[in-house]
Structure formats: C-alpha cells, structure tokens
Amino acid sequence: MRYDSITEAIGNTPLVRIDPAVHGLRHIDLYAKLELLNPFGSVKDRAAWNMARPHLAAAAGEGGQVVELSSGNTAKALAVLAGMHGLTFKSVTNRMRIPEIKDLLLLLGAEIEELPGQSECLDPTVTDDPLTQFHRALSEPGSTFLHTDQYFNPRNTEAHFTGTGPEIVKDLDGRAPDWFIACVGTAGSSTGVARALREHDPAVRVAGLVAAKSDFIPGIRTIDEAHEVGLFDPGTYDTIEAVGADEAIEGMLTLNRRCGILAGPTGGAAYFGAVRQLRPIDEELAERDDEEGAERQSAVFIVCDRVESYLSYVRQRRPDLFGRPRRRNSPADLSDAEVRTAPAIGVADAQKWIATGEPLVVDLRSPYAYAALHIDGSVNIVDELFEELLHGGLPFSRSRPVLLACPVGEKSARHAALLTRMGHPDVRSLTGGVIAWRDAGAPLVRD
Amino acid sequence: MGGQPLFLEPRLESRLRSLLNVPGLLHTLTEALGSPLNVVLPDQLADNLQQFRSVYGSHHLSGQVYFAHKANRSSALLRRLAATDAGVDVASLGELQHALGAGFTPGRITATGPKNPEFLWLAARTSVTVSLDTRGELEQLATLVRKHALPRTRILLRLSGFEASGVRVLSRRSRFGTDVGELEPLLEAVERHGDVADLVGVAYHLDTTSLTEKATALEGCLRVLEECRSRGLRPRAVDIGGGFGINYLADAGQWNRYTTQLTEAVLGTRPPLTYGGHGYGLRSEAGTLRGTLGLYPAHRPVAGARYLDELLAHPAASLGGRPLAAQLLEHLYDLHTEPGRALLDQCGLTLTRVLEVRDQETGGPLAVRLAAKAGDVALEEHGVLMDPVVLPRDPTGRTAAAGADTGREPVTVHLFGNLCLESDLITRRTVFLPRRPEPGDLLAFANTAGYCMDFHATRAQHQPVARKVAAWQEGDAWRWCLDDQYWPTTPVGGAQ
Numbered sequence: 034m035r036y037d038s039i040t041e042a043i044g045n046t047p048l049v050r051i052d053p054a055v056h057g058l059r060h061i062d063l064y065a066k067l068e069l070l071n072p073f074g075s076v077k078d079r080a081a082w083n084m085a086r087p088h089l090a091a092a093a094g095e096g097g098q099v100v101e102l103s104s105g106n107t108a109k110a111l112a113v114l115a116g117m118h119g120l121t122f123k124s125v126t127n128r129m130r131i132p133e134i135k136d137l138l139l140l141l142g143a144e145i146e147e148l149p150g151q152s153e154c155l156d157p158t159v160t161d162d163p164l165t166q167f168h169r170a171l172s173e174p175g176s177t178f179l180h181t182d183q184y185f186n187p188r189n190t191e192a193h194f195t196g197t198g199p200e201i202v203k204d205l206d207g208r209a210p211d212w213f214i215a216c217v218g219t220a221g222s223s224t225g226v227a228r229a230l231r232e233h234d235p236a237v238r239v240a241g242l243v244a245a246k247s248d249f250i251p252g253i254r255t256i257d258e259a260h261e262v263g264l265f266d267p268g269t270y271d272t273i274e275a276v277g278a279d280e281a282i283e284g285m286l287t288l289n290r291r292c293g294i295l296a297g298p299t300g301g302a303a304y305f306g307a308v309r310q311l312r313p314i315d316e317e318l319a320e321r322d323d324e325e326g327a328e329r330q331s332a333v334f335i336v337c338d339r340v341e342s343y344l345s346y347v348r349q350r351r352p353d354l355f356g357r358p359r360r361r362n363s364p365a366d367l368s369d370a371e372v373r374t375a376p377a378i379g380v381a382d383a384q385k386w387i388a389t390g391e392p393l394v395v396d397l398r399s400p401y402a403y404a405a406l407h408i409d410g411s412v413n414i415v416d417e418l419f420e421e422l423l424h425g426g427l428p429f430s431r432s433r434p435v436l437l438a439c440p441v442g443e444k445s446a447r448h449a450a451l452l453t454r455m456g457h458p459d460v461r462s463l464t465g466g467v468i469a470w471r472d473a474g475a476p477l478v479r480d
Numbered sequence: 481m482g483g484q485p486l487f488l489e490p491r492l493e494s495r496l497r498s499l500l501n502v503p504g505l506l507h508t509l510t511e512a513l514g515s516p517l518n519v520v521l522p523d524q525l526a527d528n529l530q531q532f533r534s535v536y537g538s539h540h541l542s543g544q545v546y547f548a549h550k551a552n553r554s555s556a557l558l559r560r561l562a563a564t565d566a567g568v569d570v571a572s573l574g575e576l577q578h579a580l581g582a583g584f585t586p587g588r589i590t591a592t593g594p595k596n597p598e599f600l601w602l603a604a605r606t607s608v609t610v611s612l613d614t615r616g617e618l619e620q621l622a623t624l625v626r627k628h629a630l631p632r633t634r635i636l637l638r639l640s641g642f643e644a645s646g647v648r649v650l651s652r653r654s655r656f657g658t659d660v661g662e663l664e665p666l667l668e669a670v671e672r673h674g675d676v677a678d679l680v681g682v683a684y685h686l687d688t689t690s691l692t693e694k695a696t697a698l699e700g701c702l703r704v705l706e707e708c709r710s711r712g713l714r715p716r717a718v719d720i721g722g723g724f725g726i727n728y729l730a731d732a733g734q735w736n737r738y739t740t741q742l743t744e745a746v747l748g749t750r751p752p753l754t755y756g757g758h759g760y761g762l763r764s765e766a767g768t769l770r771g772t773l774g775l776y777p778a779h780r781p782v783a784g785a786r787y788l789d790e791l792l793a794h795p796a797a798s799l800g801g802r803p804l805a806a807q808l809l810e811h812l813y814d815l816h817t818e819p820g821r822a823l824l825d826q827c828g829l830t831l832t833r834v835l836e837v838r839d840q841e842t843g844g845p846l847a848v849r850l851a852a853k854a855g856d857v858a859l860e861e862h863g864v865l866m867d868p869v870v871l872p873r874d875p876t877g878r879t880a881a882a883g884a885d886t887g888r889e890p891v892t893v894h895l896f897g898n899l900c901l902e903s904d905l906i907t908r909r910t911v912f913l914p915r916r917p918e919p920g921d922l923l924a925f926a927n928t929a930g931y932c933m934d935f936h937a938t939r940a941q942h943q944p945v946a947r948k949v950a951a952w953q954e955g956d957a958w959r960w961c962l963d964d965q966y967w968p969t970t971p972v973g974g975a976q
C-alpha cells in the first residue's frame with residue numbers, strides 16, 4: 034500500500050466480526066465497521082474530506098479559514114486538512130467538554146471558540162445570541178470563510194453513501210446486512226450508509242442511537258438535538274433508541290478488553306445498542322430454528338473513533354477503573370489522632386523560632402500564590418510534589434528543623450504528622466496557616 | 481390532548497410542603513387578604529444561607545454571602561437575614577435604605593448595579609462597600625467624597641470581558657462592568673484616587689448558567705488581583721456575583737419528557753402543548769428544528785450551593801490546574817457571593833383564587849381564570865415552567881356539587897389572568913392538573929420567592945397587587961403576620 038497523500042488513506046476500513054462468545058448472539062453475525070482506523074482517527078475523516086475537497090484550492094488562494102460547528106472529530110479532520118492546504122481552521126461549539134480533544138485541536142493549530150451557556154435571567158427578546166452572530170459573520174459580503182456546515186451539507190451524507198455503505202456490502206460478499214446500527218451525531222454516517230444498504234436490499238432494518246436526555250455522550254445527540262440537524266430525518270430509522278453514558282462505557286470496555294478494538298464511547302454505545310436491539314431477534318430466530326431449521330442473520334455497527342481521547346471523560350464517571358496501588362508514606366495512611374496531635378506552632382512562637390532556630394520554612398501552596406506573598410526566606414514545594422517526594426523518603430536531613438506552612442494549617446498538619454512518623458525529630462505545622470500569619474499582622478513579602 | 485399527562489410537579493422541600501399541607505390556613509389567608517397573595521418563609525432563607533456557608537467551610541474559605549435584594553422586596557426576608565451573619569447586595573437607593581432600616585450595618589452591605597448620585601452619596605456616607613461599574617463611576621464617587629468630606633470609601637471594581645487562554649470562550653456581552661482590556665486606565669484612576677477610595681477587591685456578575693465561563697472570569701479576577709498587588713495595592717477579595725440558580729422541578733424525567741414533546745409539538749408531529757402553538761423560541765423550518773429554547777432549565781440538579789461548590793472545584797487551567805477554591809485560599813483572598821434566586825429557593829409561594837372554569841371545545845383544554853394577572857406570578861416572564869398545586873376549597877364535598885366523576889380525572893387547562901387583555905396568560909403552556917379545579921379553589925404557585933413573586937407586579941392596571949405575609953412554624957403550628965410586621969423577634973415575642 035503506497036500513497037502520495039495521507040488523504041488517500043481515508044476509507045476502506047476493515048469490517049471485523051465480533052466473537053459470538055462476547056456478545057452471546059447465536060444466530061446473528063455481528064460486525065464492527067472500524068472507522069477508528071481512518072488516518073485522523075474517526076468516521077468524520079470521510080465527511081470532512083468530501084465536504085472540504087472541492088473548495089480547498091480556491092480558499093487557499095484567498096487566504097481563508099475553514100470554520101465548522103464541531104466538538105471534536107470533524108474539527109480534528111478539518112484542522113489537519115486545512116493545515117495541509119495552507120489554511121487555518123476555527124471550531125465554534127458549546128459541546129466540547131473533553132479536555133484531551135480540546136488540547137489536541139490546539140496542538141493541530143485550530144482556533145476554538147466556545148459558545149456561552151444559557152442566560153440565567155431569561156431575556157426572550159435577545160437577538161444577538163452567538164450562534165446567530167456566527168452565521169451572520171459567515172454571510173457577510175467579502176468574507177473568506179469556508180463553512181463546511183456538516184449538519185446540513187449533503188456531501189456529508191454522500192461520503193457514506195458512496196464510501197462506507199458500499200464497502201460494507203463488498204465485505205459481506207455483495208450482500209447487505211439484515212441490520213445496521215449507528216449513533217446519530219450529524220446523522221451523516223447513519224443516513225448515508227442506510228441509503229446505500231437499502232438500495233442494495235430494501236429490507237435492511239436500521240436502528241439509530243441517540244444519547245439519553247439526562248446523559249452526555251460525546252459526539253452523540255439527544256433526540257431533541259437530533260431534530261436541530263438538517264440531515265436528520267426520523268424516517269431513515271426503523272427505530273430510534275436512547276443509550277446512557279454508563280451503558281456506552283460498558284460497551285466500550287467490552288470492545289476494548291475482549292475484542293481488542295480500542296473504540297471510544299460512541300463505538301461502545303453502538304455495540305451496546307446493537308446487542309440490546311438484536312437479543313430479542315436472536316431469541317426469535319432460536320425458536321424458529323427449533324421448528325424450521327437454521328436461518329442466520331447479520332448486523333453491522335459503526336465504531337466511530339478511539340478510546341485515547343476520552344480518558345478524563347471515563348475517569349470522571351468510572352473512577353473505579355483507574356484505581357492505583359497504594360503508595361508508601363502517604364498522608365492518606367494517617368489516623369485522625371495522628372493528624373490531631375501533629376506537632377504545631379502558633380504564629381507568635383513561629384516568628385520567634387524563625388528568628389532563633391533557623392528552621393527550614395516550607396510553603397506548600399502553589400507557586401503562583403507563593404510568588405504573590407510568602408513568609409520571608411521560605412522555600413516553595415507544592416503539596417502534591419511534596420507528597421511525591423515523601424514516597425521516596427525524607428527529602429531533607431533530620432538535623433534541620435522544619436516549619437511547614439499551608440493556607441489554613443490543615444495540609445501542613447497532615448504532612449507534619451507524616452514526617453514525624455517517618456522519623457523526623459523536629460518538624461512543626463504552622464497553626465492556622467499563612468492566613469493566620471497574615472491576620473496576626475506578621476510580615477509577608479514578594480521578592 | 482392524547483397521551484399521558486405531562487406534569488411538571490414543583491420540587492417541594494419539607495418546610496414548603498408542610499405549609500401546603502394546611503390548606504385551611506391558606507384559604508383563610510386569601511379570604512382575609514385577597515387574591516393574589518404572597519407568602520414568604522423567612523426561616524428557610526436562614527437555612528439556605530447555611531448551605532452556602534457550609535460550602536465556604538468545606539473549602540476553608542472566608543468571605544461574605546451577600547443576598548441580592550433585587551430578587552424579592554420583602555421586609556420579613558430581609559429582617560430575618562439581618563438576624564444572621566449574612567450581607568446584602570443592594571442595587572438602588574431604595575434597597576439601600578431598606579437594608580439599613582432592616583438592621584444591616586454598613587460593613588455587611590455592598591452597593592452594586594447602576595447608581596444615581598443619591599445612591600452613591602448615601603452609600604459613601606454610610607461607609608458601605610461600593611462595587612463600581614466603570615471608571616466614570618469611580619470619578620463620580622471621588623468627586624462626591626471630596627466635595628462632601630465623606631469617609632474614605634471601600635470599593636470593588638466590577639469587571640467583564642474575560643478571556644480564557646487557549647480556548648476563546650465567547651461570552652454573552654454584558655452592559656455592566658469594565659472590560660478587562662480597559663484595566664490599565666482604571667487602575668491608574670484607582671491609584672490617583674487612593675486618598676478617597678480604598679480598593680478591597682474585584683467583582684464580576686455573569687448572566688450565564690455555564691460553569692466554564694464563570695471559572696474563566698474567576699481566574700481572570702485572580703490575575704487582575706495579582707496585577708493590583710504588583711502595583712502595591714492591597715486587595716483581598718473577589719466577588720463572583722450571583723446566578724447560582726434554582727432547581728424548580730421534582731422530577732428530571734418529567735422535564736425531559738415535556739421538552740421532547742414540546743419539540744415534537746413544534747415540528748407538528750404531536751398536538752400543540754401551548755396556547756396558540758407558541759414554541760418558546762423554537763420553530764420548524766422544513767422539518768428541522770430552528771431557534772433556541774427560551775426556557776429556564778427548570779430541572780437543574782446542580783444549582784444553588786452545589787453549583788458554587790462545583791465552580792470552586794473547577795481547575796484553574798492558567799494557574800497550574802489546581803482548583804479555584806485552592807487558588808483563592810492559597811492567595812489569601814476572601815470569596816464574596818451575591819446569590820439572589822438561589823438564596824430564595826423554597827422561601828415562598830403565590831396563592832391565586834380560581835374565578836371561573838370554562839369548557840372550550842370538547843376534549844380541549846379548560847379555560848381557567850384566576851384572580852391574578854401574569855405579572856403577579858411571573859413564571860412566564862422568567863421562562864420557568866412548573867405546575868401549580870391545587871388546593872380545593874372544599875376538599876371533602878366537591879364531587880356531590882360537581883356531579884358524576886368530574887374532578888377526579890387529570891385535565892388540561894389554560895391559565896388566564898384577570899386583565900382584559902388577550903395576552904394576559906399566567907403561562908402560555910397547556911397545564912396538566914391532576915383534577916378539575918372549581919371556582920373558589922386556590923392554585924398555589926410554589927417556589928416563587930426568587931424574582932417571580934413581585935419583580936413584575938405593578939399597580940398600573942388598577943388591579944390589586946398581591947399582599948405579602950410571612951409565615952413560620954412554632955412547634956407543629958404555622959403562624960403568620962403581614963410582611964411589614966415581621967421582625968426576627970416576632971416568632972418568639974409574639975406580636976400576634
């Protein structure tokens with residue numbers, strides 16, 4: 034496989050059979066269309082390329098900018114495509130809640146504009162909501178924006194009608210599957226593939242998956258939001274079902290751990306929704322099997338993108354998946370009594386001690402707070418870093434007395450208790466912290 | 481209408497629920513004082529304050545909670561709050577006078593909002609802290625202080641137009657506050673007027689439900705305070721305004737079902753859910769939904785003190801990623817908040833009497849006319865969708881009078897006001913009620929104390945404006961007095 038451009042690597046993704054031992058369906062072959070293997074990482078590569086391709090050369094000549102309302106994958110593909118053609122890219126969205134994707138887009142040179150939240154005090158007369166402003170700016174005469182308009186652009190659907198759909202038929206030896214299951218974001222992939230499959234066999238049944246209303250699954254819309262999409266037509270789908278975030282993550286873990294498919298949450302939602310849809314069908318087929326002999330069906334779902342970008346999303350919902358082994362010398366090991374009886378010293382005595390005993394004063398606050406105001410002569414070791422250091426042992430000699438300071442004397446008490454337990458003979462926590470120090474009128478400096 | 485009734489039942493916590501469980505008292509009150517009638521629950525305000533305080537406590541933050549007076553004009557509420565350790569945020573001369581008269585000492589008052597010279601003078605005269613919107617306001621204040629030999633005034637600078645690094649957060653433009661881009665000349669003016677004005681901190685109030693925008697603003701304030709310190713000024717507080725919101729509805733499922741059905745009604749795939757097919761900002765263009773839903777997010781699991789908690793836990797990306805609370809604490813700053821709506825959660829209700837119940841087309845919604853106008857229960861004005869609670873006048877003998885089984889089945893109604901105006905609808909929503917109301921019944925609109933109770937009520941139409949009573953519990957019994965008669969001593973002293 035030798036290409037002249039990375040864009041030639043878009044499409045022709047594998048169709049992989051899911052092991053029946055994993056999904057438990059006995060009369061249905063379930064296949065995953067691995068869109069995560071597109072070069073920029075998702076199913077959106079196809080649509081982005083198909084929408085932008087005809088206009089890129091012209092836009093490049095005018096020094097323009099590609100703009101799209103996108104929260105992730107389309108933006109990622111467009112940012113790369115724009116860069117390859119000497120253009121800049123801007124994404125406008127209120128849905129980008131995944132920090133890794135935001136960072137990746139910035140890394141790719143994208144500009145991101147986030148739409149503001151809803152007004153707390155309702156003003157029914159507002160006419161200048163940012164989305165309206167965005168569209169107004171696009172249509173201003175002389176503007177050099179290339180707006181790919183993925184929610185309304187028929188070339189989005191077309192990319193899947195001419196690419197994704199026919200590829201599935203080809204890989205099923207010229208047959209359309211009995212079932213096709215896909216998540217609904219822009220509706221481009223589900224609509225395009227459904228159209229291609231039905232052209233082949235009008236009996237294909239299509240299930241659309243939306244996010245449950247109270248849940249957030251990145252890339253999938255809720256049923257209400259789907260109605261805002263120009264490409265969405267409820268008539269495309271035989272059923273529209275909702276999937277919850279927890280279910281999507283469960284499905285994702287199954288694909289990740291048992292199938293070796295490093296799918297993201299939407300792939301997980303599609304797998305979960307597919308199995309839920311197909312299980313009763315499978316049981317019917319089993320009954321008929323007993324009476325009339327075997328009949329097999331096939332089903333295809335789309336794996337839109339990869340797991341790596343969603344680690345913080347998953348961590349927030351399933352912290353249990355990230356349990357780390359316990360470390361030595363951690364403040365978490367201390368008993369309440371140990372913390373309560375940790376050696377401490379009040380502001381007035383601490384001032385005297387600093388003057389005579391020359392303790393090492395360690396300020397546990399952030400460098401920004403430390404830089405703003407601190408006790409003269411203190412050193413700054415942020416508590417998180419300090420904790421790391423302690424896992425390895427005492428970071429200073431036992432012969433040097435130590436005074437620990439934090440904002441209110443709570444963290445410093447924990448650390449003083451820990452250092453004492455680790456064998457330091459003369460460590461104390463500043464009672465009431467830097468706040469008590471300030472309130473007592475003791476000097477703070479910035480140097 | 482077809483289908484299941486789409487109820488939007490109000491969230492009722494124990495105190496408000498307990499009051500609604502004594503309909504006899506509520507009927508007596510409206511008979512004596514007329515419909516509409518507002519009831520406020522001062523003790524609830526004190527409880528809500530404690531919730532905010534406990535969020536401060538869990539983050540070890542000091543600073544003041546200033547109740548935003550504009551959200552309700554009640555004297556009882558203000559006086560009850562004066563008996564706690566909270567502050568009050570006043571936005572007019574009248575509110576300042578009210579706060580001083582209710583017992584708030586100047587150290588517990590901040591003056592915000594647009595100010596006329598009288599307001600500014602009284603604020604400076606009494607030494608309340610003034611949150612300044614613009615450089616012009618600072619100049620005006622400095623001139624007043626000099627000319628009238630007033631004491632040196634504590635000031636906050638209210639800022640706007642914060643931008644995040646990396647990602648540009650488009651913020652709703654605010655009329656209020658000075659753009660941070662104009663900081664330099666503003667701080668120069670502060671330095672120039674150092675003899676008459678003492679900078680205690682910076683402030684913002686953003687009208688948004690978005691945590692990210694507020695986090696961006698708070699982070700921006702921290703950077704501005706650092707700039708102030710590097711100039712030798714000694715600020716020590718950030719005031720993050722209000723807007724923490726209320727969760728109005730009992731059940732998320734009802735809200736989700738209702739809003740989905742509303743979009744379908746707008747798209748024409750189910751019968752309308754509003755008077756005249758009103759779409760609350762949504763419309764259908766060739767089968768695609770356009771516009772934005774102009775409704776308050778009535779079911780908001782994260783509201784009030786919990787919202788503050790989440791904001792404080794938000795990482796400050798440009799300052800090393802530690803949470804905002806840790807940043808405030810480590811920088812030794814006080815946190816000030818100005819909750820209005822959120823502090824009034826569960827603090828009151830509006831009672832309205834049913835005047836007439838009329839059948840329209842068969843099977844269509846009933847027309848229910850109330851002894852109140854839209855401005856008295858300004859749910860619609862604020863986009864809050866919530867069912868009223870029906871309090872029958874005669875809870876036992878109703879079916880005999882109404883005949884057969886009417887009054888037992890859910891009904892759909894349109895709620896009209898008592899003005900001779902086509903537009904006087906209490907709500908444009910088609911409301912589902914668990915049973916048919918009868919003339920003489922009361923419809924109680926719960927949780928209206930924040931803005932919905934009297935913000936839009938006027939006397940212009942020669943209709944009575946709602947009177948207001950304060951109610952509190954003594955043992956198992958509910959006691960009440962006129963709003964104006966309430967003092968924190970009343971419950972124990974017995975002014976009755």
Ligand SMILES: Cc1ncc(COP(=O)(O)O)c(C=O)c1O
Nearest residue numbers: 548685722723724818819820821
């Ligand atoms: C400066 C200021 N503070 C506080 C508030 C109160 O906001 P809320 O009632 O949403 O808490 C407002 C409302 O307009 C305001 O302008």
